[in-house]
Amino acid sequence: MKDIILKAENISKQYRLGQVGTGTMAHDLNRWWHQVRGKENPYLKIGDVNDRSTKGTSDYVWALQDINFEVERGEILGIIGKNGAGKSTLLKILSRVTAPTTGSIKFGGRVASLLEVGTGFNGEMTGRENVYLNGAILGMTKKEITSKLDEIIEFSGCERYIDTPVKRYSSGMYVRLAFAVAAFLEPEILIVDEVLAVGDAEFQKKAIGKMQDISQKGGRTVLFVSHNMAAVKQLCTRGIVMENGRIAFEGKIDTIIDKYLNTDNNVSSIKKYTFNEAPSSEVIKLLEAEVINDKSENKLDFLINEKIGIKIKFEILMETDDIILGINLYNNEEIHILSSHQKNQIQNYNKGIYQTIVWFPGNFLSEGFHFCGVAAMSYKGFFRVHFHDINKFSFNIIDGFVENTARGIVYKGKFPGVVRPILEWDNVIAI
Structure with a gap:
């Protein structure tokens, strides 16, 4: 038999926006008048749900x-x-x-x-x-x-x-x-x-x-x-x-x-594009982007000391030697944290499908959700952006180690973020 020490039953809490207390004297009198007649508090029938992102239509809101x-x-x-x-x-x-x-x-x-x-x-x-x-x-x-x-x-x-x-x-x-x-x-x-x-x-x-x-x-x-x-x-x-x-x-x-x-936030650690929605130009098309661990497994949640990879799959639509891939990283407040792109990687591309991976080392980023976008650029002659993906995929960093000890799992503490990271890009390979 369960030993219940706390039981909450039908708990609701209503507040009147912009007011201290439950409202005006008129409202209090109205409540009292309903009470003496054995009727329900009329203000329990009104009020918006507790959604801070919408304006609402009532002065009353149900916090719970x-x-x-x-x-x-x-x-x-x-x-x-x-x-x-x-x-x-x-x-x-x-x-x-x-x-x-x-x-x-x-x-x-x-x-x-x-x-x-x-x-x-x-x-x-x-x-x-x-x-x-x-x-x-x-x-x-x-x-x-x-x-x-x-x-x-x-x-x-x-x-x-x-x-x-x-x-x-x-x-x-x-x-x-x-x-x-x-x-x-x-x-x-x-x-x-x-x-x-x-x-x-x-x-x-x-x-x-x-x-x-x-x-x-x-x-x-x-x-x-x-x-x-x-x-x-x-x-x-x-x-x-x-x-x-x-x-x-x-x-x-x-x-x-x-x-x-x-x-x-409808987060997902993988983004696959349909033919019509794929970010592209006449030169390159983005096919897929996903977050992986060092075992090449797709993953959403990472401990802060784990290595994180962003695998990018793309298609070259015409021969070129002027494509540079890059990523932009945002925090869960949509603030741009960092950008990184391939460096010193001049490659002649034939038509076909390719992939590369950019790696974040462990103990690198702070805790919380991070959203990533992919871009493709050209630099020869003049700078050109072929695409900049705004349909961001994501991963979550959990701030701490876990360690198994004789007394069970122990939480091991926090690590600082890094302000100016230099990320490691794998060579592009044809697939």
Whole structure:
């Protein structure tokens, strides 16, 4: 039989745009009038879905709508989705920071949460005093807090400043101490929003290891929101993907991450062109482009230390000795990151089909989605662009190593990007 520690039933949250609170006095009176007559709140029938990319037609918006899920004791649940999907709103409701418009939540234990930097801390009080304050809020006695105090201070790495008012802490110190308090004061349910992104790589590794420990050894439950798919994949056992205020799908963490990455932005790691749509000139036509690993396997997701290849297949339509291929790389905000093209490769092309590969070395690009376009140019006499493909294909970089140890999979940290890369191009071969 399942040991359910948290159950959300039909959770919805409605906001009125541009207003503080639920609206005007007239609206409040209208709600009251419907209530005394035993009728439903009229404003529950209106409102747009939570899609930040559209203008909408109503002053009301459903930040969350019809959220239902269960969490078992000792489970680590990952909650992922785009910015604005409703993840933080859901965590605020689960943390009792705000109330749902409709629905209910059943808890089977004490809840501690890290929603944003400094939440629950009094800036005028010292770090030590805030530890006791947060412990008291969690319902712990002074003796219980004191027994954990040394571990909290050591884990946070803030020992030198523990008797300094926290208003003088950096955002990283805030997060370190807040996480240590939440993790070591033994709540049955720990809720962690994106705040760990504020910490450095060393602290993120410690925090993820601690969350694994409290789940596996302490039997406590963790709800974890992050855009770092490596951390989610290595920490969580099950996941939920949110989209426009609803649960799009849920299930095993590997499955839901694959679904999320493959549906987000309609991404694809391979692009095959039909005869009519292929970018071309009278000299050259682009046939296919795909992302591969060093085993020549088509792939979408790469760890940051993996080598990434862009294989380009093209057709020469007339003999030429003046074709140079190039690529343009964009990040997930469509910002142009880099360009690269073949150098010192003068080749006489006969009519036929050819391919080449350009390689990105490992530990090279930063995390996230990258979109790639292909171009073909001529330089002799005058510069000419034969085509510049705008139907970008893509790949995703997950920021971190994984390492199997005696205590399970460990997240290994981050690497910096490279500003001025020199990419390796394979020789063109006829196929």
